[in-house]
Amino acid sequence: MQKKNRRLRWVLIPVIAVIILLGLIFQRAWQNEKANQGLEATKKINIVTSLAVYGEMAKAVVGNRGQVDSILTKASIDPHEYEPSVETAKQYAKAQLIISNGAGYDAWSTKFAKANQKAQKINVNQVVGYQAGDNEHFWYQPMIAKQMMQPLVDKLSSIDPASKSYFEANAKKYMATLRPLENKRNKLSVQLKGKKIMVTEPVYDNALTGLGVKNINQNFSRAIEAGNDPIPTDVLAWNDTLKQGEVAFVVNNPQAENTVTKRAVSMARQDKVPVVEVTETKPDDKNYLQWQLEILDQIEEALKS
Template structure:
């Protein structure tokens, strides 16, 4: 996916918002249902679990075929956001359009997940691959919901704890992978899975290569040669490939990896349609790493 493109419809969105914000003024009435909007569906999952039956959650991007970087909100999206109490978006330049949707409405509380994780604009935006992000977001949402509905504060706090508890099997799998990790670095096609790799204890061998692909640039010939040599000389534990990106360079390297019996972990930037939820999505990708490590021990 091409990264960090400026959204050409900013002024259109602003015009829509100027029209609709005049009729969207609201107060924090504790009797009112809480309305939450999230830019991405996996953040919506957290919000739904924490909110329970005390409101509604709308996720603007629900399809894995939509590139969040290049997404152009419709007028209906702006109208939905105008009715919301809390807007959750990734930040870090990943979904700038979501922040723009709320820029003219002071009644909406924004949760910038990147800032919540103390990240800056130059950091890797794929922060949902750090499971701590989801835990921290759950507790942040519970706090915000409790301010809107003080009478349900304890319920929101318990819901957040219950959601975090559901993440524990994934955390245990991460710990098991780290304990038996292969003592080699990994190569990646782009930095989608990097936060997970850090949790698993793996280092990335091709930083310059992945950054070039991430930004839509051609990697330097020297970086390509180095990666080719690492694959041929069996210096890597495995190769992580974002299968949602169509790149001739990456395809050629993937074929080279297969020909040299280097195992590949396929990941996606957005939650696949066949995955029930965020937890199943993460779990399936960690399972691929576990399989590689088990096969390595059997050699």
């Protein structure tokens, strides 16, 4: 009997050892799987945008689930003269979501986006329903933030489906922060009814249209936008209109100044016509809300003159 028990022990010991070894192997595999899942959960969505204003909106929606890199982040950079670097191309190549303005404004961005076939893309010109000849400064359209929220939620959710509700909540929070801007626009739309304004360059025209007013000297401003001098009759029309005393204010883009626009602004000030300064790119030290409100504050002050 003792011999039989001894034989049984000798048989069971290797079996138990194998079971323990297998258990250790499975435990290690399970721990590795959990570690990989944790690593995957902390992996952030890589987003690249051409313009900082869209980068802000993307960051607001993606929250801590992503990393946003905007290429044109300095107000001192002229978007029309920007030349992308090799490093820029690499950023686009690694991106999972690419946001371009489109409409020829940032052709380098749309080109890089097309080359990255795996990335999700948002072309803002498609979001706003751009038609040839429309003003391509879409970030000045009053509804642009609202229009961008759903495409951002949809594209980010396609990359990270588990975070869809998180993205949706973030979009609602961001829109809530912009209510002061909507309220200010509504207030000024009433005050601007029937007012005449002129602009040196049409970067702000989308916003003016949203406020219910139009640029009454489009020939002048379109020539400046195209890099040309306005013809003499358009310059005379600018001066004559100012002297009539019917212009509520002049909108000037200091980033597109030349000898002609400086003279035009000088004429406005001589005739006691307020000048509202706008920029094509977001100031370095301001967010989208602050930037837009600051311009509307200038308009409100101009209407008091």
